[in-house]
Amino acid sequence: MMKIGITGSIASGKTTASKILSKKNGPLFNADKIVKKLYVKDKFKKLVAKRLKFKLKSNFKKELKKTLLLNDKNLKKLEKIIHPEVRKAMQSFVKKNKRAKILFFEIPLLVESKLYNFFDIIFLIKCKKSIRLKRYKLNGGNIKLFSFLNSQQLMDEKKAKFCDYIIVNNNSLSVLKKKLLNILKKYE
Secondary structure, three states, X not given: OEEXXXXXXXXXXXXXXXHHHHOOOOOEEEHHHHHHHHXXXXXXXXXXXHHOOOOXXXXXXXHHHHHHHHOOHHHHHHHHHHHHHHHHHHHHHHHHOXXXXXXXXXXXXXXXXXXXXXXXXXXXXXOOHHHHHHHHHHOOOOHHHHHHHHHHOOOHHHHHOOOOEEEEOOOOHHHHHHHHHHHHHOOO
């Protein structure tokens, strides 16, 4: 079984690239989906509110964003809660799909979390900051939150050292698809 990791900075096109790569080629694990599932669990919300010292109100995500923007150390505290849960889900995904030839993993903080040894191949999806910001805003994202999250991630140049393929995603969807599938052909 081959494990392929897909990573990149915020709004770089990781999800699109992951879908292109995994379509008809193997199951896809999405770390962001695991995190979204955590965010709706009351037990998780209570734990996060307690550790980050904020009152649990009706709009958990809004309070969490405000808390993260007030103190950047809170992001590290949050990651210490989330990352073990994501790793458990990854292991479960591997067990569930043990007969698959290729497994795909979309993990935004793959390098930052030092998960690079878990994968056989890693794709870094790279994109100009101005394009990423535009995409983020189009999806209803907050500029302050984008800037904060972007500043907390490693620069693409540092991530690239741990990746096998660097895909620049500044052009059209068809260009991205062609680049990705040409590389994937080598492993089929």
